[in-house]
Amino acid sequence: MTLLELTLxxxxxxxxxxxxxxxxxxxxANQYIxxxxxxxxxxxxxxxxxxxxITFKYAKPDWQSHFIFEFSGNGEDRYTGELKMVGKRVVRTQLPPYRV
Known part of the structure; x- marks a missing residue:
């Protein structure tokens, strides 16, 4: 095995x-939402x-992911929210005002 193969x-x-x-x-993210x-x-x-x-928050390199999700408060309307995570840590969950 050569060094090139090992590197590959x-x-x-x-x-x-x-x-x-x-x-x-x-x-x-799915479980959290x-x-x-x-x-x-x-x-x-x-x-x-x-x-x-890639981000370097929390003193180590990790993945920063943005998710969008659609939800309903009354079963008829549809709203879009946002979820931001660094690694498996939830940084922010943002929802618009919605009808219950």
């Missing part, structure tokens, strides 16, 4: 690890990640 294997392993890390963050909507008696309609980038 390490790089592919790192890329695979980061893919699973981003999937894990998306699953954590489900619990948030259940706590506030909202109906979750959709959840989507809009962007992901």
């Amino acid at each position: 294997f390490l790089f592919l392993g790192f890329v695979g690890f980061q893919f699973w890390r981003i999937r894990s963050i998306s699953e954590a 489900l619990q948030y909507c259940h706590t506030h008696q909202l109906q979750l309609l959709t959840l989507a990640r809009t962007s992901t980038r």
Whole structure:
């Protein structure tokens, strides 16, 4: 095995690890939004990640992800909220005024 092959294997392993890390963050966001909507008696309609980038908050490099989600307060209307996470830590959840 040459140094080039070893470097290639390490790089592919790192890329695979980061893919699973981003999937894990998306699953954590889904669980958080489900619990948030259940706590506030909202109906979750959709959840989507809009962007992901590297950040150096909290003294270590991690993924900063922005999510948008649609919810309903009365079962008829549809509103769009935002969720911002750094790693698996929720930084901000923002909802517009909605009808109950």
